[in-house]
Amino acid sequence: MEAFSSFFDPNSKSGSRNQWSYDSLRNFHQISPHVQAHLQQVYITLFWALIASAVGAYLHVLYNIGGLLTTLATMGCMVWVLSTPPYEERKRFGVLMAAAVFEGASVGPLIDLAVEIDQSILVSAFVGTSVAFGCFSAAAMLARRREYLYLGGLLSSGLSILLWLHFASSIFGGSTAIFKFELYFGLLVFAGYMVVDTQDIIEKAHHGDTDYIKHALTLFTDFVAVFVRILIIMLKNASEKNERKKKRRD
Numbered sequence: 001m002e003a004f005s006s007f008f009d010p011n012s013k014s015g016s017r018n019q020w021s022y023d024s025l026r027n028f029h030q031i032s033p034h035v036q037a038h039l040q041q042v043y044i045t046l047f048w049a050l051i052a053s054a055v056g057a058y059l060h061v062l063y064n065i066g067g068l069l070t071t072l073a074t075m076g077c078m079v080w081v082l083s084t085p086p087y088e089e090r091k092r093f094g095v096l097m098a099a100a101v102f103e104g105a106s107v108g109p110l111i112d113l114a115v116e117i118d119q120s121i122l123v124s125a126f127v128g129t130s131v132a133f134g135c136f137s138a139a140a141m142l143a144r145r146r147e148y149l150y151l152g153g154l155l156s157s158g159l160s161i162l163l164w165l166h167f168a169s170s171i172f173g174g175s176t177a178i179f180k181f182e183l184y185f186g187l188l189v190f191a192g193y194m195v196v197d198t199q200d201i202i203e204k205a206h207h208g209d210t211d212y213i214k215h216a217l218t219l220f221t222d223f224v225a226v227f228v229r230i231l232i233i234m235l236k237n238a239s240e241k242n243e244r245k246k247k248r249r250d
Helices: 002-008 013-017 022-030 032-063 068-083 089-117 119-142 151-172 176-206 213-250
Strands: none
Touching: 002 068, 002 089, 013 068, 032 213, 068 089, 068 213, 089 119, 119 151, 119 176, 151 176, 176 213
């Protein structure tokens, strides 16, 4: 927990070292031109993956295609991308877009619910996720190289806790408290992964790993994980607010 607190605490040594100042902005020059070009490719590919995911969500709204099959198809396409040689760029890019479409369809039921309750919730969740993603990515780029990579072990432990809690809840049944813990703790974990994965991508690119499709897939999964949790939190808050209004009227 000290690692997380030092990361988010502006009074800590790590926080003071990464304040938005001219000195911190100069850290961006430690990223070589070829790594910057690689990051540009990664974020352009991520942008197209998000567009494809939006198409998949729209297809679910129209044809109700999202479900277990699209989830399995997403996992299959991701494995396909990772197992295909990097030199087959067109094929891997197409499979990544297919994975994004299936992922969007899988999240479609949640998006459909948000549209029925209040469309502004969907927009706010996407904007909030985009802002968080941009801020955490910028923090990773402006920080010293490998500074936040130590968080990877803590985040992996947190992810294991979430998986075991989800497994136990599916067998023994879950409570509202456990659900809230999974929701907020999962949001914290995947927000941390945004930072760690960005620095990991930069470090790998410095060592010659310029597989931008694989790196875009990593950031895409982080983005969707955070977006889903923010959307669920906002939907839950809106539902509780509507219930309080009904009770007051009654």
